[in-house]
Amino acid sequence: MDKKFQTALIHAPRKAGQYIETIQPPLFRASTIIFRNTDALFNRHWTDDYDYSYGTHGTPTTFTLGDNIAQIEGGKYHLLTPSGLSAINLVNSCFLYQGDEVWVPDNIYGPNMEHLNYLESHYGIQVRVYNPIDAATFQPTEKAKLLWLEAAGSITLEFPDLIGLVKKARAHNILTALDNTWGAGLAFNAFDFSDEHLSVDITVHALTKYPSGGGDILMGSIITQDKALHHKLFRTHAVQGIAISGDDAAQIQRSLPSMQLRYEQQSRNAVSVLKWLQTQNAFIQVLHPSLPDAPGHAHWKKICTDGHSAGLISVIFRPEYDLAAVRKFCDSLNLFKLGFSWGGPVSLVMLYKLREMRTLENTHLQQGLLVRFCIGLEHPEDLIQDIQNALKQLQPQHK
Numbered sequence: 001m002d003k004k005f006q007t008a009l010i011h012a013p014r015k016a017g018q019y020i021e022t023i024q025p026p027l028f029r030a031s032t033i034i035f036r037n038t039d040a041l042f043n044r045h046w047t048d049d050y051d052y053s054y055g056t057h058g059t060p061t062t063f064t065l066g067d068n069i070a071q072i073e074g075g076k077y078h079l080l081t082p083s084g085l086s087a088i089n090l091v092n093s094c095f096l097y098q099g100d101e102v103w104v105p106d107n108i109y110g111p112n113m114e115h116l117n118y119l120e121s122h123y124g125i126q127v128r129v130y131n132p133i134d135a136a137t138f139q140p141t142e143k144a145k146l147l148w149l150e151a152a153g154s155i156t157l158e159f160p161d162l163i164g165l166v167k168k169a170r171a172h173n174i175l176t177a178l179d180n181t182w183g184a185g186l187a188f189n190a191f192d193f194s195d196e197h198l199s200v201d202i203t204v205h206a207l208t209k210y211p212s213g214g215g216d217i218l219m220g221s222i223i224t225q226d227k228a229l230h231h232k233l234f235r236t237h238a239v240q241g242i243a244i245s246g247d248d249a250a251q252i253q254r255s256l257p258s259m260q261l262r263y264e265q266q267s268r269n270a271v272s273v274l275k276w277l278q279t280q281n282a283f284i285q286v287l288h289p290s291l292p293d294a295p296g297h298a299h300w301k302k303i304c305t306d307g308h309s310a311g312l313i314s315v316i317f318r319p320e321y322d323l324a325a326v327r328k329f330c331d332s333l334n335l336f337k338l339g340f341s342w343g344g345p346v347s348l349v350m351l352y353k354l355r356e357m358r359t360l361e362n363t364h365l366q367q368g369l370l371v372r373f374c375i376g377l378e379h380p381e382d383l384i385q386d387i388q389n390a391l392k393q394l395q396p397q398h399k
């Protein structure tokens with residue numbers, strides 16, 4: 001058929017689908033996905049496994065990334081969301097109903113707590129807090145539906161008794177959801193951890209961190225091993241219209257081959273910086289799960305059998321260093337940039353007023369201002385030098 005110029009521009013003669021083999025999988029961008037005919041339209045299974053019907057439900061690009069993340073984490077079914085936080089929120093809004101009880105560790109990722117507080121005030125969900133290093137404080141009632149886990153906590157880096165908590169949740173028929181961003185599927189297998197082959201039910205992962213690795217792309221995942229759970233999550237994902245960009249998925253896909261190398265290098269760099277930090281007088285406490293006196297160290301050792309510990313280290317300044325002094329320290333750093341997040345090439349620093357962030361009395365933590373270092377891919381000797389220079393700027397305020 002002869003086409004007018006305008007139509008010919010749109011319906012060009014060369015069609016996609018003439019694949020060549022490339023290192024990276026082809027990138028699909030789609031809102032509309034074209035059905036071959038009405039048979040294909042009426043036989044579509046958008047609620048089933050990874051069928052193609054509309055851009056929000058997925059494309060080969062997003063399914064390829066999801067498959068890879070599920071494989072890295074040791075799970076089976078996957079959903080991708082536009083950020084780690086949206087993955088967390090999806091789990092909360094999928095499984096919590098009015099009157100249900102949800103349990104969270106006191107060191108939970110702050111915006112998760114904010115979302116749960118929102119659900120509490122709007123929908124009557126009851127939020128209960130347990131001490132991440134004392135599994136006995138998890139005391140579910142018959143209303144409990146969901147237990148959140150973080151291993152390790154992303155600011156104070158306590159490693160919880162995953163074995164004890166998951167067993168107790170199982171005994172009470174409570175779903176377990178692990179924020180797996182720190183372990184990233186590399187420090188331990190959340191779907192088969194410990195020699196007892198325990199498994200959490202759901203993992204969420206801020207792919208923004210190690211899988212992206214660039215400090216530039218936001219994304220989250222939800223991984224399960226159970227088809228029924230996945231379908232519940234899938235329906236919630238679909239009705240909420242959650243979708244990710246194919247371009248973003250392709251960028252993360254491109255970073256995956258180097259993810260383990262980056263993770264292990266950042267883990268090693270962090271240990272080098274950690275050793276030096278421990279020798280410094282300015283800090284009353286240095287937090288990292290590999291330290292023998294770290295809260296939850298024994299649990300870390302049992303679960304993270306390869307000795308990985310991601311790139312996060314926190315320090316608590318001695319109380320004589322007031323807010324102005326610790327701010328000066330942060331502002332004096334040069335290689336470390338002041339910013340949220342982690343897992344990218346550039347080392348980051350963040351200052352926290354710990355006392356304002358916790359519900360329980362945290363006797364395992366010293367009083368003082370907390371600074372978290374996220375170790376990037378720079379040489380650790382340069383990072384140590386940077387911290388040393390910033391510490392020299394400090395004058396303790398004797399009270």
Ligand SMILES: Cc1ncc(COP(=O)(O)O)c(C=O)c1O
Nearest residue numbers: 083084085109154181206208341
């Ligand atoms: C432990 C943890 N979980 C989830 C998130 C949320 O990820 P995103 O920034 O992609 O929303 C973060 C972000 O800092 C995090 O630290």
